[in-house]
Each structure stands twice: as structure tokens, then as C-alpha cells.
Amino acid sequence: MKFGNLLIAGITTGSIYAMFAVCVSVWYRVANILNLAVGDFAMVGALGVDNLYRVKGLPLPVAVITTLVVVAVFAYLYDQVVLRIAQDGRRPIEGIVVTFFFTFALSFFIDGVAKVLFGTDVHAAPTLWGGRALTLGSLNFARAGLLVLACAVIIGGAFWLYIRYTLGGKALEASGENSVGARIVGIDTRQYRRLIFVGTAVIAAVFGIVESPITGFTYLSGATISLTGFLAAAYGGFRKPGRALVAGLFIGVLEAMLGGYVSSEYGDTVLYAILAAAILAWPRALGFESAVSG
Amino acid sequence: MSAAGGDGAAGGTAARAALSVTGLSVAYGNVVAVHDATFAVAEGDACAITGPNGNGKSSILMGVTGMVRRRGEVAIFGTPARNGDVKWAARHGLTLVPERRQLYPELSTADNIVLGCYTWTRSIGKARRSDAYGRAVDLFPELRPHLKQLAGTLSGGQQQMVAIARGLAADPKILAVDEPCLGLAESVAKRVYDVLAQIHAAGTTLIVVEEAPRRALTLCNRRVEVRNGMAGAA
Numbered sequence: 001m002k003f004g005n006l007l008i009a010g011i012t013t014g015s016i017y018a019m020f021a022v023c024v025s026v027w028y029r030v031a032n033i034l035n036l037a038v039g040d041f042a043m044v045g046a047l048g049v050d051n052l053y054r055v056k057g058l059p060l061p062v063a064v065i066t067t068l069v070v071v072a073v074f075a076y077l078y079d080q081v082v083l084r085i086a087q088d089g090r091r092p093i094e095g096i097v098v099t100f101f102f103t104f105a106l107s108f109f110i111d112g113v114a115k116v117l118f119g120t121d122v123h124a125a126p127t128l129w130g131g132r133a134l135t136l137g138s139l140n141f142a143r144a145g146l147l148v149l150a151c152a153v154i155i156g157g158a159f160w161l162y163i164r165y166t167l168g169g170k171a172l173e174a175s176g177e178n179s180v181g182a183r184i185v186g187i188d189t190r191q192y193r194r195l196i197f198v199g200t201a202v203i204a205a206v207f208g209i210v211e212s213p214i215t216g217f218t219y220l221s222g223a224t225i226s227l228t229g230f231l232a233a234a235y236g237g238f239r240k241p242g243r244a245l246v247a248g249l250f251i252g253v254l255e256a257m258l259g260g261y262v263s264s265e266y267g268d269t270v271l272y273a274i275l276a277a278a279i280l281a282w283p284r285a286l287g288f289e290s291a292v293s294g
Numbered sequence: 295m296s297a298a299g300g301d302g303a304a305g306g307t308a309a310r311a312a313l314s315v316t317g318l319s320v321a322y323g324n325v326v327a328v329h330d331a332t333f334a335v336a337e338g339d340a341c342a343i344t345g346p347n348g349n350g351k352s353s354i355l356m357g358v359t360g361m362v363r364r365r366g367e368v369a370i371f372g373t374p375a376r377n378g379d380v381k382w383a384a385r386h387g388l389t390l391v392p393e394r395r396q397l398y399p400e401l402s403t404a405d406n407i408v409l410g411c412y413t414w415t416r417s418i419g420k421a422r423r424s425d426a427y428g429r430a431v432d433l434f435p436e437l438r439p440h441l442k443q444l445a446g447t448l449s450g451g452q453q454q455m456v457a458i459a460r461g462l463a464a465d466p467k468i469l470a471v472d473e474p475c476l477g478l479a480e481s482v483a484k485r486v487y488d489v490l491a492q493i494h495a496a497g498t499t500l501i502v503v504e505e506a507p508r509r510a511l512t513l514c515n516r517r518v519e520v521r522n523g524m525a526g527a528a
Contacts, residue, residue: 166418167411167415167417167418167421168416170405170418171412173398174398177399177401178397178399180396182398184390184392185409186385186413
């Protein structure tokens with residue numbers, strides 16, 4: 001049952017891509033900034049827990065909670081200090097510099113600090129749900145993979161419910177749609193920028209923790225994760241979390257299928273060729289038009 | 295200069311000032327849009343702010359509602375208003391229906407209207423059950439079939455009605471409407487003014503910014519004329 005197992009593997013990695021893509025696009029929708037550091041928060045989550053648990057000898061729950069708190073506080077301070085100066089001053093910086101520069105710089109900064117703190121070796125957070133893979137007929141379900149899927153469904157679902165069914169969620173959408181219109185009804189757009197930035201940083205860290213037993217992380221792993229999330233988000237024009245989610249899942253499954261049926265060595269190359277060809281063929285339908293024109 | 299006074303005020307009783315503005319100035323960088331404007335609007339009034347384009351009419355509303363920083367004193371029902379605090383103004387009864395409507399095009403019509411309630415609640419259930427939201431929706435039967443449609447796909451007239459409904463959902467005592475008929479066909483503009491008259495008749499104090507005084511004066515009993523950023527009673 002090669003196809004079934006590849007599909008399971010594909011959906012697992014796809015759900016990771018999808019979550020990062022959703023994180024990128026939701027924040028872009030609110031703040032008009034692309035979060036290129038989202039993968040670095042995942043890396044800090046994984047390596048932070050590993051460091052506190054394995055090296056410092058803290059109990060696992062304490063290590064996990066400490067790491068998540070540190071990520072949240074750091075993200076909050078970054079918004080308060082850097083983004084506040086960049087966007088909320090008398091002369092806010094606008095345009096492409098803000099869209100890319102600040103989070104790109106943040107990504108390098110986090111990588112540098114992580115290199116000093118965690119070293120350059122491959123590490124992973126300990127498996128939270130250990131044991132042999134579960135089998136159903138000839139299908140294998142790795143426990144770590146199931147945990148990733150469960151996190152994706154729970155966090156993604158909670159996010160969706162928040163946006164769809166609360167006034168706060170609608171206010172969040174409104175602040176991305178029209179910041180003047182949002183201020184008229186008393187929405188503090190900066191508050192939502194901060195909330196989503198801190199929230200997605202913590203979500204990314206959680207995914208780093210549950211994913212790292214599968215892939216292993218180094219201090220440089222963040223960039224690759226951000227890139228894939230960024231790519232999947234681009235398929236939704238950076239503004240449509242639902243589309244970004246589907247694109248993330250699709251890329252994951254396609255990657256697994258290409259690796260299994262075409263070539264394990266050239267799978268990624270073929271994958272990116274297909275993705276690029278799709279963009280060239282249907283730029284408008286895939287949302288690239290709106291990504292460029294805003 | 296003051297535009298407060300008794301002639302033709304609705305109800306006929308000596309009404310208290312809903313809004314009083316003293317020495318209001320608004321500047322964008324080095325450009326002064328409003329200079330030292332002083333006027334008052336009594337409770338129950340319908341006040342037109344008129345004058346040529348580019349003379350600072352909209353900036354008066356922006357400054358008064360707190361959308362931009364201002365200098366000078368603004369009091370809403372006698373309480374001095376906080377500078378640059380839209381929410382404070384809304385909670386004390388003053389809500390803006392802005393020029394060019396400023397809707398959220400990719401949210402539904404119903405969501406656009408219900409967000410008006412954000413000024414006083416965080417609960418979507420409370421918002422949807424509230425009298426203010428119910429009244430706002432009921433006032434526009436023509437929007438009923440479009441409540442689930444994205445606001446960006448509505449016609450200009452419908453969008454203006456959504457903007458007014460959103461303003462009403464904030465449950466205002468004073469509704470400030472900026473150029474409600476900009477770019478609308480005459481028949482639609484008439485419908486907008488009919489609705490504004492209904493809102494006024496229900497007891498809401500109205501402030502309407504209009505380039506064309508003729509249309510505004512079919513509704514308004516008071517007029518503030520703005521020329522070169524200076525406001526005065528006309």
C-alpha cells in the first residue's frame with residue numbers, strides 16, 4: 001500500500017506547511033508584513049525544549065512551557081520596540097521595506113543567537129508521544145506524525161472558529177481590509193498586529209516542538225520552513241488563509257508522491273518546477289496577481 | 295463664531311449642546327486644513343456643514359471624532375472629548391459615517407454592519423441581538439437580500455447604506471455623516487436623505503457634511519459654512 005503510506009506522509013508534512021502558510025497569511029492580512037521569521041520561532045521551540053530538557057535537565061513540561069513563554073515574550077517585545085518604531089510613529093515607514101526587511105532581519109538575528117545558545121548540531125525536542133507506529137491494515141501511522149496532524153486540526157480549527165464566529169475575529173479581518181474603516185468603529189489595528197504576531201510565534205514554536213522528532217532541527221532550519229510556508233501562502237495571494245492551507249497540504253502531498261514515485265533525489269527539484277509552471281500558467285487564479293498589486 | 299441658537303430646533307425646547315467645538319485646528323504636517331473653528335450643535339439638531347471642496351469640512355469631522363489629532367476643545371454632551379480617541383467619542387455618543395464609506399470589501403454586508411457594535415461590545419451574540427443592530431438593519435429593507443453578499447460587490451448606493459447602518463449599529467446619539475451622496479445617482483441620493491430624515495426624526499442629532507447646500511438644507515435646520523478652513527454660522 002505504497003500510495004496510502006505516501007499519502008499519509010504527504011498529509012503530515014503538508015499540514016506543517018499549511019500551518020506555517022496560515023500563520024504567514026493571517027499576519028500579512030492584518031499587518032501587511034510578511035513574517036519571514038516564522039520558521040525561526042519553530043526552530044527556537046524545538047531546540048529550546050531540547051536544550052532545557054536534555055542539557056539543563058528540566059522536567060519536560062517545564063521545558064516546554066518555559067520555551068513557549070520565552071518565545072511569546074520575545075515576540076511581544078519585538079513588536080513593542082521594533083515594529084512600533086517602524087509603523088506607529090509620526091512618519092510610518094511604508095512599502096516593500098516594511099513588508100520584508102524587519103522580519104528578514106529578525107530571522108538572521110534569531111539564527112545568530114540560536115547558534116551561540118544551541119550550537120550547530122542537529123537536535124530535536126524529545127518525542128512527546130513515543131512508541132511504535134500504529135498500523136491499520138498495511139498503512140502505517142507514525143505517532144509523531146499523528147501528533148502533528150492533531151495539533152494542526154486543533155489549532156487550525158480554533159483559529160477558524162475565532163475568525164468566523166467572534167466579533168474579535170471579524171475586527172481582525174476588518175483591520176487588514178481597511179485600517180481607516182477599522183479605526184472608525186474603534187478597532188485598535190496595532191493591538192491585532194501584536195496579538196497575531198505573538199500568537200503565530202507561539203503556534204510556530206509548538207509545531208517546531210512536535211515536528212522536530214520527525215525531521216531534526218539545526219539553528220538554520222528556520223529559513224527552509226519559512227520559505228515553504230511563504231510559498232504556500234503565496235498561492236493564496238498572501239491574504240487568504242483558507243487557500244494557503246489547501247496549498248500547503250497540496251505541496252506536502254505532491255512532494256511525498258514525487259519522492260516516492262519519481263525520484264527521491266530529484267523530487268524537490270521536480271516539485272519546484274511544477275509549482276513554478278503552475279504559477280506561470282494560472283497567475284490570476286492562483287492569487288499571484290493580487291499578491292503583487294496588493 | 296457660534297452657530298448655536300434656537301431658531302427651528304426640533305422639539306422647540308431649549309436643548310443642551312450635543313457637540314460644542316471651540317478653536318478647533320487640524321493640520322496634516324505643515325498643511326493647515328482647519329483653523330480655529332468654533333461652533334455648537336444642539337441636541338436634536340440637524341446641522342449641515344457646507345462649503346466648497348478642499349476647505350476643511352471633512353477635516354472638521356475627522357478632528358472632532360478623533361480620527362486625526364487636533365488642537366482646540368471638543369465637548370460631547372458637555373464632557374471634554376479625548377484627543378485622537380475615536381472609541382471614546384463613539385462611547386459618548388458620536389459616530390462617524392466617513393467619506394467614501396470605508397467599508398471592508400471582503401466581509402459580508404451583515405459583518406460590516408455588526409462591526410459597528412465593536413465600539414460597545416466584544417460579544418457577537420450581544421451585538422446581533424442588540425436593538426441598535428436590529429434598528430440599523432430594519433432601516434434598510436433593500437439590504438435584506440444582500441446581507442450575506444460581500445460588501446465590495448454592492449452598488450455604490452447600497453454601500454452608502456451599509457456605511458450608515460454600520461454607524462447606527464454603534465448606537466449613536468450624534469451621527470456625523472460625511473458627503474453621503476458622493477457619486478450617487480439623484481434617485482439614490484434622495485433615498486439616502488429620506489433615511490437620514492428618518493434617523494433624525496427618531497431623535498438622533500445629525501451633522502451632515504455636504505458640498506451642495508441646497509440638498510443639505512432640505513433636511514437641516516442649522517448650517518455651518520466653511521471657507522478656507524474657517525467655520526462660521528451661515
